[in-house]
Amino acid sequence: GAGVSQSPSNKVTEKGKDVELRCDPISGHTALYWYRQSLGQGLEFLIYFQGNSAPDKSGLPSDRFSAERTGGSVSTLTIQRTQQEDSAVYLCASTRNHRGGDRDQETQYFGPGTRLLVL
């Protein structure tokens, strides 16, 4: 089946504007993760969803960042009043299950990312 998809693939915005990034996980995957990859950096965890709830939002950098997931499927990451330091690639991953399943159920499958540039 189809992999994780993300849209848009690229987004250029002006400082102070709001942006919405979308993630469409693999069908049937219950867990969803958002990560951020800044230039020359590794991936930084942002938020984790199990179904529609977010048990761990500890990685969100500020209250300008929020995310939701509806119907246990699509997730939207919203950045309000964007700043230049928000420029990064935002990656989404999904897994069939949370920890406790077999290794295949816990393997994270990543989307291609959204490259965000804030001018």
Added chain:
Amino acid sequence: GEDVEQSLFLSVREGDSSVINCTYTDSSSTYLYWYKQEPGAGLQLLTYIFSNMDMKQDQRLTVLLNKKDKHLSLRIADTQTGDSAIYFCAESSTGGYNKLIFGAGTRLAVHP
């Protein structure tokens, strides 16, 4: 806290072996992973190793885990130009779900 470190750059000649090293801090990590990222693409899971193993081989890839030193390595045999990419080491966090802690990535350049 949890931290993963990698060297940032490795250059090898085509046909040689590449060894990418990683150190981590969370001794309770259950699994350790290697991901590959090609330009403009998302992350592709290459391989993983369970923390009670010390070696895993998968075709051209060999993963070595030294749990005492918290050191993980990825060896790519007969490196090809198509192996040029950024390689990320990651550990699974403690807790009830599989949050991954990534290193900054090692850029592998393969030259003729």
